[in-house]
Amino acid sequence: MRAAFATGFDDADPLAVLTIGDAPEPTPLDGWAVVEVRASALNHHDLWSLRGVGLRKEQLPMILGCDAAGIGPDGSDVVVYPVVYTEKGSFSILSEHYQGTIAERVTVPAYNLVPKPAELSFAEAACLPTAWLTAYRMLTTRGRLETDGAVLVQGAGGGVATAAVLIGRALGARVYATSRDAEKREKIAALGATALEPGARLPERVDVVIETVGEATFEHSMKAAKTGGRIVVSGATSGHLPRVDLRRVFALQLEILGTSMGTPDELADLMALMARTGVRPVIDSVVPFSDVRKAFEHLHSGDIFGKVVIDHTA
Incomplete structure (x- = not known):
């Protein structure tokens, strides 16, 4: 074959x-x-x-x-x-x-x-089975994103990040996304996200941050999360040893959560969401x-x- x-x-x-x-x-x-x-x-x-x-x-x-x-x-x-x-x-x-x-x-x-x-x-x-499943698990099982919540996606343009933008919108969330590339910001905005330059101030603090970039964006992710917010990490393309201000972690009761891939049941749930909402x-x-x-x-x-x-x- x-x-x-x-x-x-x-x-x-x-x-x-x-x-x-x-x-x-x-x-x-x-x-x-x-x-x-x-x-x-x-x-x-x-x-x-x-x-x-x-x-x-x-x-x-x-x-x-x-x-x-x-x-x-x-x-x-x-x-x-x-x-x-x-x-x-x-x-x-x-x-x-x-x-x-x-x-x-x-x-x-x-x-x-x-x-x-x-x-x-x-x-x-x-x-779907790799990037999209990872993004779905980050938002739902690990991030516990609720309808009408807010999410920040760092480094939109990559496979997991782009999937997170679309899934977040399908779940009814307000989605903010960062990218260094102006052309990618335009494309992300066309998908329904508010596209921003890295490190930009958000209109609100978010419930969930989707973090696949690592060192270059992690400080911004910490500052963007609301009290009780979740920073969900599945990658570190810019480096895996970011500075973490532990005072912010305990003062705002932040959760830093790792994740990788998902389960067959989560893959089935992801596809059901796509069939129901029309997201592709x-x-x-x-x-x-x-x-x-x-x-x-x-x-x-x-x-x-x-x-x-x-x-x-x-």
């Missing part, structure tokens, strides 16, 4: 070790299922894999990709939940210990198959599998807004 996989590691030029070619058919373990992939979506995790982050040489070749939607073994439309748990309680996402989704077929535990609502296309559904992921481009290398090149360029999706039927 055709697939996109890592055949080596190259930190300086990750695309040099990307191979598009034939891969062995997946052999499901006991309790696992094979999915016919109809669409997959790229994440920066795929580029990090090509750089050697999270992989060892003895694991190569490794099929890339965490996100996918397709046809389950019973013929139903499904979305692939990308986290695989072990009996010892450890976990990994697809393309780390188990082969990934950028292939004609992928095998995953049967419990990882979440029914796809008819309202969502395969391309739209393929955008921002798709930068849909690339046929025959041009999958161009999809990786586009992601690597950094000049994207939204998800890069691969159409496995083309």
Whole structure:
């Protein structure tokens, strides 16, 4: 079957070790299922894999990709939940210990198959399992954002941050979002957020801050949170050792909460919200599998807004 996989590691030029070619058919373990992939979506995790982050040489070749939607073994439309748990309680996402989704077929535990609502296309559904699920959990399970609440999204333009803007709006919140890039601020404003420059004073203090940037924005996140507010962290792209004013933490009773990914039930709840409200992921481009290398090149360029999706039927 055709697939996109890592055949080596190259930190300086990750695309040099990307191979598009034939891969062995997946052999499901006991309790696992094979999915016919109809669409997959790229994440920066795929580029990090090509750089050697999270992989060892003895694991190569490794099929890339965490996100996918397709046809389950019973013929139903499904979305692939990308986290695989072990009996010892450890976990990994697809393309780390188990082969990934950028292939004609992928095998995953049967419990990882979440029914796809008819309202969502395969391309739209393929955008959800990693970035969108993370954003949804940040806002709901961890952030406890209420209808008519307020949320600040730092670094809007990235996958999780952009998803948080749209999900926050779908949940009925007032959404503020920051970006250094004027063009991205315009695009974020078009999605319904109040777009601001980093560090700008907000019209109000917020209930929840979505923090994926880290050192560069964390002081602003602390100042923007209201008494009892939650700062939910899922990344630190600018650095992971910010200064934290503990006086503000205890005086305002702030919560600093970490999170990663989500659960199959949360993925189902996210898709139900999207089906009900009509919110859809921002798709930068849909690339046929025959041009999958161009999809990786586009992601690597950094000049994207939204998800890069691969159409496995083309």
